[in-house]
Amino acid sequence: MTNAAVEIMGVRKSFGSMTALEDVDLTVADNEFVSLLGASGCGKSTLLRIVAGFEYPTSGKVRVYGEDVTTRPPERRPTNLVFQRGALFPHMNVYDNIAYSLKLKKWSKKRIDDKVEEMLALVRLEHLGGRGPTELSGGQAQRVALARALAGEPKVLLLDEPMSALDLKLRQQMQLELRAIQRRLEATFVFVTHDQTEALVMSDRIAIMNRGRIVQVGTPQDIYRRPANVFVSDFIGQTNLLRGTVQSIQGGVATLDVVGTRLTVATVTGVSVGARAALSIRPEAVRVSRQESLPEGRGVEGRISEIIYLGSSIRVGAVLADGTTVWADLRDEEAEGLAVGDLVKLVWAPAAPTLLLGDNE
Amino acid sequence: MLSLFVLSFWRAKGFELIPDFTLANYEKAVVSKLYRTLLVRTVLVGFVTAAIVVPIAFALSYAMRFVFERRGQLILQLVLLSLFSGYLVRIYAWRTILGKQGLLNSTLQWLGLINEPLEFLIYSNIAVVITLSGLLLPLAVLPIYSALLNVSRDQMEAARDLGAGRVHLIRTILLPLAMPGVRTAFAFAFLLAAGDFVTPTLVGGTQSLLIGNIIADQFRGIGSNWPLGAALAFVTIAIVLVIYLAVVQILARVTR
Numbered sequence A: 001m002t003n004a005a006v007e008i009m010g011v012r013k014s015f016g017s018m019t020a021l022e023d024v025d026l027t028v029a030d031n032e033f034v035s036l037l038g039a040s041g042c043g044k045s046t047l048l049r050i051v052a053g054f055e056y057p058t059s060g061k062v063r064v065y066g067e068d069v070t071t072r073p074p075e076r077r078p079t080n081l082v083f084q085r086g087a088l089f090p091h092m093n094v095y096d097n098i099a100y101s102l103k104l105k106k107w108s109k110k111r112i113d114d115k116v117e118e119m120l121a122l123v124r125l126e127h128l129g130g131r132g133p134t135e136l137s138g139g140q141a142q143r144v145a146l147a148r149a150l151a152g153e154p155k156v157l158l159l160d161e162p163m164s165a166l167d168l169k170l171r172q173q174m175q176l177e178l179r180a181i182q183r184r185l186e187a188t189f190v191f192v193t194h195d196q197t198e199a200l201v202m203s204d205r206i207a208i209m210n211r212g213r214i215v216q217v218g219t220p221q222d223i224y225r226r227p228a229n230v231f232v233s234d235f236i237g238q239t240n241l242l243r244g245t246v247q248s249i250q251g252g253v254a255t256l257d258v259v260g261t262r263l264t265v266a267t268v269t270g271v272s273v274g275a276r277a278a279l280s281i282r283p284e285a286v287r288v289s290r291q292e293s294l295p296e297g298r299g300v301e302g303r304i305s306e307i308i309y310l311g312s313s314i315r316v317g318a319v320l321a322d323g324t325t326v327w328a329d330l331r332d333e334e335a336e337g338l339a340v341g342d343l344v345k346l347v348w349a350p351a352a353p354t355l356l357l358g359d360n361e
Numbered sequence B: 001m002l003s004l005f006v007l008s009f010w011r012a013k014g015f016e017l018i019p020d021f022t023l024a025n026y027e028k029a030v031v032s033k034l035y036r037t038l039l040v041r042t043v044l045v046g047f048v049t050a051a052i053v054v055p056i057a058f059a060l061s062y063a064m065r066f067v068f069e070r071r072g073q074l075i076l077q078l079v080l081l082s083l084f085s086g087y088l089v090r091i092y093a094w095r096t097i098l099g100k101q102g103l104l105n106s107t108l109q110w111l112g113l114i115n116e117p118l119e120f121l122i123y124s125n126i127a128v129v130i131t132l133s134g135l136l137l138p139l140a141v142l143p144i145y146s147a148l149l150n151v152s153r154d155q156m157e158a159a160r161d162l163g164a165g166r167v168h169l170i171r172t173i174l175l176p177l178a179m180p181g182v183r184t185a186f187a188f189a190f191l192l193a194a195g196d197f198v199t200p201t202l203v204g205g206t207q208s209l210l211i212g213n214i215i216a217d218q219f220r221g222i223g224s225n226w227p228l229g230a231a232l233a234f235v236t237i238a239i240v241l242v243i244y245l246a247v248v249q250i251l252a253r254v255t256r
Ligand SMILES: Nc1ncnc2c1ncn2[C@@H]1O[C@H](COP(=O)(O)OP(=O)(O)OP(=O)(O)O)[C@@H](O)[C@H]1O
Pocket: A015, A018, A019, A020, A038, A039, A040, A041, A042, A043, A044, A045, A046, A047, A194
């Protein structure tokens, strides 16, 4: 690959007997915004710190724009890291924090002044250069941390949950700003988060991690519509999982037996007859019907157990014979007349479900 | 303290103290050749001791904080424990290390690095400085270590990430943030070394008496002269204070 910004090749990392990363491969393209998404403790920060140079991999390699940096210390890497809690230098004001790396690079006073001013404008804190770090709000402090990391013009910017300490409103606003800054600078960002919405909103591609491995890499649409396995589909957004056994595979269509009902779905590689698998269907793809007959292969029967008003939609839960609850998000008029205790059919379009090989049943 | 200050303007006649307002004691303290030599030596010994102790204490504190991390607390306990082992005991311990047949000399001889014992290791100014450094090191570690507890690992990593090598990291981040502790440690080491009079008598030679010895003599036994002792003490304190303030200024300048 010629335009690869970061190449992580076969990286493993152990802390004593604990393995934090197992054989991770990931390539980030030039100008790309990639998120590492996963639950707490799955190894996101460890992977980012290996790219930054704070940890060295037990085995494997890291390249940045073609250069092998695997054993290089952080001060000599063309990457900068934005820390979760800013880590501003408390004995320096905002200006000096941002100018820190530029002074180390021995830039001229004039050039530093111009750059700091440009950075302050970028993060919209034009008049705060003289403030001390303790005189900033949480959001302002993170903006300064971002400006400080970007000032030295790193080839790759690494961000480790930089907004996790901010409240929701501010976080949403900063997500959009951060994305805009990345586009404007045409920079390469690698962003760590455990918040799936954040990853979906900002990323060109998302790498989903679980227990030290990357389990799927793809665009937000890919990952949302075509999750690679049960873990991903469960992790990204709400989903209904109907578990069953594969009965037959014919003409690209697999038939599953789920609680005595035969359901059909486009097959994927690696599925075999008799295997345990799951059908994943998003709640917004499920409709509730009172008709007598069940459409062939794309509906199940259940009894309504819950009706929840969500504002823009109504979420209806129905329990199947085996106790599984299937959720459907309906518009107001679709939910009219439904009541808890009703026996209904839950149906969906033929293309709606995805077949998943279970990896954590 | 105040009464001592007042006393320094009195006169002593035989064993009697006569209230007065005279600068004679101060004049004597500054003009007398003996006292001047002792003052200069004391300030030098104190300064050199502090200049040795503070960097070592900084390095130790750094290691405790960032290399040993959690075990650093354990080392701290040991440091505290050593402070309780008693001042005189520790001076005698240094005597057995530095003596003519002491640990250091016999080790060096055994290694074949020297043929004759190094004479200057005991009963000399060097012996005084080494012993005082050993005595004061634990005391200097405490304030520096506690100041370093306020520096987070994130801040250190951020500095390195932004391009700071080891020297810059210490100069631009660690020292400024640990400065209150460094100042306290320097003051401790300097003042206590300059005020000590036990160490010189036990490990020092004839040429290593400090002003503290003379001051102590002025307060006891025959030929004592309290007003003169008080004046000498205040001159010492004044000089130490001026040098201390100068050092603080220089440190602040360097780490800006
Ligand atoms: N320095 C270390 N020594 C020992 N174990 C470590 C070290 N750093 C991380 N780990 C372990 O490695 C695993 C992955 O940690 P990591 O910090 O990468 O997780 P994470 O995905 O960033 O989680 P979070 O969302 O909570 O920040 C964890 O089990 C953690 O305990």
